[in-house]
Amino acid sequence: MDYRFLIARRYLASPKRVSLISTITGISMAGVGLGVAALLVVLSVMNGFFDFVRDMLVSFDPHVRIVSTSERGFAHADSLRDVALSLPHVEHAAPYVEGKALLVHEGLAEVNKVVIVRGVEAATLSGVSRVVERTRLGTFDLGRHDGRPGIVVGQRLAQRLGLAVAEAGRPAGEVGLLSAPAIERLFTRVFSGPQLPRFEVRGLYELEAVYDENHVFIALDEARRLFRMGDRVSGLELRLDDLDRAGAVKAQLEARLDPERFTVLTWYDLQRSLYDVMLLEKWGASLIMALIVIVAAFSIVGSLTMVVIEKRRDVGALQAMGVSRRNIRRIFLLEGLFIGVIGTGAGLALALVLLVLQQQFGLVRLPGAGSFLIEAYPVAIRALDVVLIGLVSVALCVVASLYPARRAAAIEPARAVQLDG
DSSP: HHHHHHHHHHHHHHSSSHHHHHHHHHHHHHHHHHHHHHHHHHHHHHHHHHHHHHHHHTSSSSSEEEEEEETOBBBBBBHHHHHHHHSTTTTEEEEEEEEEEEEEOGGGGGGGEEEEEEOOOOOHHHHTTTTTEEEEEOOOSSSSTTTTTTEEEEEHHHHHHTTTOOBBBBBOOEEEEEEEEHHHHHOSSSSOOOOOEEEEEEEEEOOHHHTTTTEEEEEEEHHHHHTTTOOOOOOOEEEEEEEGHHHHHHHHHHSSOOTTTTEEEEEHHHHHHHHHHHHHHHHHHHHHHHHHHHHHHHHHHHHHHHHHHHHHHHHHHHHHHTHHHHHHHHHHHHHHHHHHHHHHHHHHHHHHHHHHHHHHOOOBBBBGGSSSSOOOOOOOOHHHHHHHHHHHHHHHHHTTTTTHHHHTTTTOOHHHHHHHH
């Protein structure tokens, strides 16, 4: 075994006695380990929250959305759908019509509300959105029955307006939708106001408040008539076999489609402001935790400097025996490396054990979890985070040992012997 390795290991921890210097070195090592553990735990919890929010939003939002740049939409949606489905990783594609309308409920006129109306094909929507499976009451039925089209609204909006689906002995609630063109005609045609389309409430879905209170679903053809779209649609929504492939699919679509007619958005683009804030919080918290690792790593400067002072006679003897200054420097760099590897390894092991326990048993609960969607802090362990934290931590420890190593290499053999004599 290399003599430099043996000397560095012996200087790190002598098997015969525990000195003050070895105790200080152990404290430095423990500081590195705790800092690494804290950093990995914080990163993994932030990753868990990010994944939770992303999965929650993607249950409504598509993985990729193709939007018309024109307010009037685009025709020949089937051709664009075929192009999208021909791309790798694209499993489903569904056209939609979207616009804002005034939802009118005669029973509670004082709470009429502007909502986002989405015209969809129920048969294809289930492939790109979980709204169909999250319909808790009634069914996701948008077809015409007895001449009356169906509508599906969020549970929170239904509670606010007093709407309900048909049950034994009780008819379904009815609402009207007044689009912007219809409202314009209402004010410009005094004697013949617009005919208000009536819809029968067939189902109530439950997602998140941001959607439940603002989004309603009607059939694609009904939305075309409501917004006077003809045979055009507002866009196309895609579901992929792998969420992480959204960026690649977007690039392929942008290469094939006319940028003046179409805009391609990924799930990240659809909620960019929210995701950007979450990432900023993640890296901000991680930076604060990283300061612990930095402080612990540079405390090694003091402990190794004390080792150099204590072992200066040994260093002088080694140099007198022919060991070069370069190898003396390497001995103390190896000692810094040992401290980094042991401390970082222990910290990573501790963090991984805690994170796995949190994943399996939810040891740390969220305050007020009864009103939240999850009961315990979510955790997502990223292999890249583990590797990067480990490498950076060890590198910091080696960097911190540069000064003591340089000081040890500068010791004069004769001077070292005289001092100890």
